[in-house]
Amino acid sequence: MLLIIATISVLGVLLLFIWDTSRDQENNSNIFSYYTPFFAESVVTHHYLSSPESVWKTLSDLDSYQSWFPQIKRLLPDSDTDRYVHQFSFDRFSLLPGARLLLRPNSWSPFYKSRVVVVNKNEKITFDLKLNPFYREYVDFSLKSEPHGTSVVCRRSSRGLFSIFLLWGFSSYKYKILENLGYFIPSDLKKDVDSDLTSSESTLPALSREAVIAQSVQAGLEGNMDLINAIPDKPTRGMAKATLVQVKRKGGELPDHLKTALSEKPASTKSSATKATSDIGGGFASIEEHIHYLVNVALDGNDEPLNAVDNKVIRGKAKAMIVKIKRGSIDRPPVPTVSSPASTTNTPKETTETKTPNLEGEQELIDRLVLDGVDGKMDEINALDNKVLRGKIKAAVVKQKRQLK
Numbered sequence: 001m002l003l004i005i006a007t008i009s010v011l012g013v014l015l016l017f018i019w020d021t022s023r024d025q026e027n028n029s030n031i032f033s034y035y036t037p038f039f040a041e042s043v044v045t046h047h048y049l050s051s052p053e054s055v056w057k058t059l060s061d062l063d064s065y066q067s068w069f070p071q072i073k074r075l076l077p078d079s080d081t082d083r084y085v086h087q088f089s090f091d092r093f094s095l096l097p098g099a100r101l102l103l104r105p106n107s108w109s110p111f112y113k114s115r116v117v118v119v120n121k122n123e124k125i126t127f128d129l130k131l132n133p134f135y136r137e138y139v140d141f142s143l144k145s146e147p148h149g150t151s152v153v154c155r156r157s158s159r160g161l162f163s164i165f166l167l168w169g170f171s172s173y174k175y176k177i178l179e180n181l182g183y184f185i186p187s188d189l190k191k192d193v194d195s196d197l198t199s200s201e202s203t204l205p206a207l208s209r210e211a212v213i214a215q216s217v218q219a220g221l222e223g224n225m226d227l228i229n230a231i232p233d234k235p236t237r238g239m240a241k242a243t244l245v246q247v248k249r250k251g252g253e254l255p256d257h258l259k260t261a262l263s264e265k266p267a268s269t270k271s272s273a274t275k276a277t278s279d280i281g282g283g284f285a286s287i288e289e290h291i292h293y294l295v296n297v298a299l300d301g302n303d304e305p306l307n308a309v310d311n312k313v314i315r316g317k318a319k320a321m322i323v324k325i326k327r328g329s330i331d332r333p334p335v336p337t338v339s340s341p342a343s344t345t346n347t348p349k350e351t352t353e354t355k356t357p358n359l360e361g362e363q364e365l366i367d368r369l370v371l372d373g374v375d376g377k378m379d380e381i382n383a384l385d386n387k388v389l390r391g392k393i394k395a396a397v398v399k400q401k402r403q404l405k
Contacts, residue, residue: 031175033167040166041157046178049149049187052122058184059125059141062090062101068180070173071131074104078113095119105131134162154178207264209233213240214254214261220244221252238305242297287314289336294318296335299325320367366393373397374404 030045048055058064065075077093078100079086086092093099097119102111109132118126118140126140140155154177158166207215212231217240219227228244231237247254254262284290294306295318309315324330369381370393381397384390 031170033170035164035167038161038163039157039159040163041155042167042170042174043156044154044175044178045151046154046182047146047149047151048182048185050185052143052145052150055143055150055152055185056122056125058181059143060095061184062093062095064184068177068184070169070177070180071105072103073106073109074102074111076102076111078102101127101129103129103131132165135160135165137166152178152181208261209236209239210257211261211264212236213243214258214264216240217244217247217254217258218262221247221254234308235305238297238302238308239293242300242302242305245300245302284336290314291318291321292333293336295321295325295333298322299332316368317364319371320364323367323371362389365389366396369393370396370400374400 032043034041062075062077066072069075076088077086077090079093081087081092095116097116099116101114101116103114104111112130112133114127114129116126117128117138118124122143124140124142126138129137129139131137135158138157140153142153142155144151144153156166213236216228216231219225220240221244228237228240231240243258284293291314294309294314298306298318299322306315306318309318321330321333325332366389369384372378373381373393374397381390381393384393
């Protein structure tokens with residue numbers, strides 16, 4: 001009869017244990033549990049974006065354990081003092097190995113005697129806790145400094161006949177012990193990490209536009225388009241795609257100037273990167289060469305480099321030349337070769353834009369605005385003060401739309 005009762009009890013405990021461990025979990029920590037007869041262990045690892053000093057300050061604050069430690073309803077110092085207030089406060093408590101504690105796991109249970117075992121500042125703190133009348137737990141918190149924070153390992157173990165109760169509730173709430181602790185630890189390294197990332201990005205090595213195009217085209221010929229798609233500068237990305245198409249049409253061999261650019265070494269100074277991005281020539285000796293290049297690329301079916309040009313005058317002249325070429329008024333210009341940006345002038349973009357508007361004649365303005373009007377961009381046309389010129393442009397837009405239909 002006793003054997004039957006014992007067998008039923010063991011089976012019941014096993015079924016309840018299986019049911020408890022089969023619950024769904026939402027976990028931000030690395031967890032591990034282990035059980036053999038008369039021994040049970042659980043390990044939880046968590047990473048905090050905080051310094052070891054901040055984590056240790058929270059772990060050594062025994063007053064807050066009842067807020068984040070599962071199964072601790074109340075934790076008090078077990079000290080021999082005459083003052084009543086010191087019996088319920090850790091203000092005069094010395095956190096040393098062997099210090100005694102009183103632990104109440106539930107509101108209806110009595111206080112059980114526990115103690116501090118190991119105290120290594122900013123490294124390790126260990127407790128011997130009694131959470132019920134049947135077994136004791138050895139709880140160890142180990143801290144390890146990481147490049148961007150601190151990793152904490154919580155190892156809980158128990159020995160004896162009832163050690164299996166250590167894992168009871170582990171899959172439902174005990175595994176969140178370090179996740180709960182994180183709510184009380186300040187993320188004091190966040191600003192330092194962000195500043196390190198910002199400073200590292202600002203000092204990244206910089207290549208010239210020709211070198212970027214050469215490397216991305218070389219990767220594109222090998223079937224890898226990620227390098228071209230990752231170019232942040234739209235004009236450079238458009239030029240790289242256009243160059244890739246031209247190279248493929250000519251047999252897949254890079255031109256000599258691009259082969260030379262492949263061996264270029266990056267410059268790690270911040271000023272060189274700013275200079276390369278602010279150079280209006282984009283590797284061209286003059287504005288005319290830039291316009292001729294954009295015109296040839298657009299006539300080949302790639303409008304992306306033309307639409308990505310920030311300089312409205314260059315973009316307008318290129319569009320006007322395209323219209324004239326399609327009408328048969330002028331011939332298609334030769335394709336210029338892209339030269340190194342170091343050979344171009346260092347004139348700022350704003351200076352070019354302030355000097356070149358005077359070079360745009362009335363006919364070029366009409367051709368540019370007509371092309372914009374066909375694309376549906378009527379704001380600049382409507383803003384013209386010259387009524388005669390505005391009327392001519394609108395009439396040309398209507399005529400051009402009819403021809404396209």
